[in-house]
Amino acid sequence: MTADTSLDEPAEATREASRADRPTNILIVGVGGQGVIMISKVLALLSQMHGAEVKQSEVHGMAKRGGVVFSHVRYGKKVWSPTIAKGEADVLIALEWAEGLRWLDFLRPGTGVFVSDTRKIVPPFACRNRKFGADRAYAKETPAEIVSRVGNGYVLDATGAAEDLGNTRAANTVLLGALSTTLEFPAEEWENVIDQFVPKGTQEVNREAFRYGRDWVEKARRDPAFGLSDANAYEAPVLLPGEVDVELEINETWCKGCDICVKLCPERCLALSEKHKATLKNPAACTGCRVCEWLCPDFAIRVKRTAAAEAAE
Amino acid sequence: MTYREANVPGFGADTMARPLTGNEAMARGVWEAGVKVAAAYPGTPSTEILESVATYPASDITAQWAVNEKVSLDVAIGAALSGVRAMSAMKHVGLNVASDSLMSQTYIGVHAGLVLIVCDDPGIHSSQNEQDTRLFARLANAPILEPSDAQEAHDFVKIAYDISEEFDTPVIVRSTTRLSHTRSSVTVGPRVEVEPKGFVGNPQKTVSIPANARRAHPKLIEREEKLKAFFAASPLTQVDEGTTTYGIVTHGTPYLYVKEVAPDAKVLKLAASYPLAEETVKAFAASVDRLLVVEELEPVIEESIKALGIPCEGKVFFPRVGELSPEIVKAGLAAAGLAEAPAEPPSYDINPVVRPPVLCAGCPHTASYMALRAVDGRVAGDIGCYTLAAVEPLRSIDTTICMGASIANAVGMAMAGTNKEPIIATIGDSTFLHSGIPPLIDAVYNKADITVIILDNKITAMTGGQHHPGTGHTLRGEKTHQVSYIDICKAAGVEWVRKVDPYDVGTLYRTIREATEYKGVSVVISERPCVLDPVRIKGQPLKVNPEGCVACQSCMNLGCPAITWSDQFYEGHRKVQIDAASCIGCTLCAQLCPSDCIQPVNA
The missing domain is CATH 3.40.50.970 (Thiamin diphosphate (ThDP)-binding fold, Pyr/PP domains)
Incomplete structure (x- = not known):
């Protein structure tokens, strides 16, 4: 493999930017720990090496705790604001699928380039609705749908590619490779700068990851079907239809008020009565999960579930 | 020299321009100013200031964590009174803790330069409120410098020491989250050693008993007047020429937003909201048909200008709550009839799952x-x-x-x-x-x-x-x-x-x-030690045996980011799975599992 993977296609984001004689705006988004800041630093150094003024702004107070991380990079002859306004990002690069969707409104309509990993990092927050058959509250839009909606969209399984290369953490470098095709800096310079920001001993795998991302976009430009291959492989949600009615039967004679079910109910819908017996204080919140039934040492609780349709009859 | 070496804030006397965050730039300024003692208590977004100071040689500067912000300021005061330049850094709410010392210190004055770097958090990115430190500066009668980018952050810190010594006052340098965490190119300089002056015994000055404080208070008012004149004459107070149909008075990072959206406007950029460069403001107001004030959070500048009897418009168009941005400034100018209303870009109308921060796996x-x-x-x-x-x-x-x-x-x-x-x-x-x-x-x-x-x-x-x-x-x-x-x-x-x-x-x-x-x-x-710091802890990860999982959700009650739902169901409820890459093997979920289906990966 050679470093020189010169492309046939012009760098659309930059061409448009220089025409308008304004800063180039790149928004990098992801989840804490994915390497958003590394991408920003690579971009900042590269553009500074090319004589541009650079501002890179991030908010990372909660970054380590699995929260949203985003970084604005702006470079050009003169850059005032450190932040990018909605609708003005020339490139939006997302290290995680739902994060890409969250920031999509920042993309410049028409010319903005969207580069995203198709991988999902599902937060615990998405698994909150524990009703029968409920799905994760993640995001309903699929990569194929988004590619058709944005002007220039490159969605690839960067994490999968990095895994295949032997280092999952190189996924951000795969995306850097894809990003590099949209900007004016030569491939060798990208690789040299990336070398300086990746951990010692991972330079080679990161170089391979970079070239993978670059080649991927090149292929996608030649062959739109290839460009949709990862998007189409995105898993559709598995859903169970139907609803159930739940009824809790508590045998007060057997209940000794030990409180175990009250303490451990995931929905906090049980309580101890005045007589120190378990009662269902919030039937609407009960999902019929049966944890109380299983944990009760005295077999005093039974969860009865019937399909809603049957119950109506 | 690689970029990484060049980018280590403590890297030698090399003065090459390099991208630094506001915090790194201020730390560099502290080192260059010949400061001998620096102390802080960590607090976002100020934490990296002292951490960066500690990358410079211990022989140049003492850098130490204090148990709290008041202790850090008291340490700095002791050092300054002993004749060496000193620094104390904190977040905005840290100044509440340190304020008792500050309120007296402004009466007492300094001996060698004393600078407080205080980082506000407009927008409440990681705090419990968004109080405006400029009000504290006014309350304490301490001048407050407000840099707008990393280069100014570096320069203003150095200038703050000169002001502190010339006017015998502690000086506050105010950053914000945006400035502290924005990286831009900074031309740095060498360290200039300042000869220690030693402690000068003068109890009338340094012991704040009522008799001494009564004598000090009028001096404070005198000093305020002198500082107003200083800022009016100083090139720190900057006028950008432009159209005179309206003029904008602004400060700190809002200056950047103003320049971004109103490049042709005439702008007065104050280096200090307090004390106000009154003469400059008067001349500026007289040179434009209409005066606007764009400031983040409280109307400190606006009220001071109005107190001079000069009409101006500020918070009527620009919000008093939250962080400003180019969009917000533009919307404010549009509301004032001075710009076209910004076109709302087309929305994709997508609302993916909210992703609040969570306790780490194994926390x-x-x-x-x-x-x-x-x-x-x-x-x-x-x-x-x-x-x-x-x-x-x-x-x-x-x-x-x-x-x-x-x-x-x-x-x-x-x-x-x-x-x-x-x-x-x-x-x-x-x-x-x-x-x-x-x-x-x-x-x-x-x-x-x-x-x-x-x-x-x-x-x-x-x-x-x-x-x-x-x-x-x-x-x-x-x-x-x-x-x-x-x-x-x-x-x-x-x-x-x-x-x-x-x-x-x-x-x-x-x-x-x-x-x-x-x-x-x-x-x-x-x-139990934190799983991230000082060393990242990673033990044998666990896995869920899907045959045994009864989807009871007991483990989901932990809110552990390594545990999510799988695509398998048990009686209509989702079974769980554990991401081996993020699981550190704390076993909490396994201890809660009623069906004993969570086991180490290689068991």
């Missing part, structure tokens, strides 16, 4: 709050990562006020007599040392019936892992005395103290229960 706080959820007490929380246990699924914190408030809040809850639940205060190790010890003494003294849980994860975790007296290491990594919490509790008169490992869920739960049943002050020390 020792998780178990403590899991146990508290079951105890169902009245829980006074404090400031730290563990505040995240205020929301579902752990939801077991009733109050969070500010640093060190929990224990005394619990005392008040006990004295109120309205809570029939056990009353519990939870406080982290660093926060306990910051301001938790006096209220613990108070609790014992006043015979309160409360339980205090010290969540000892052996680091200041929320701000990214800083040492404190409980870790036994200094900022520069030297070994030092390690504080014993048990000894502190015993000395305070606490008779019931027990240490417990939060990864042992059963013992933890029983211990907390026993503690709450004890009449009087009981202390549980829940001890």
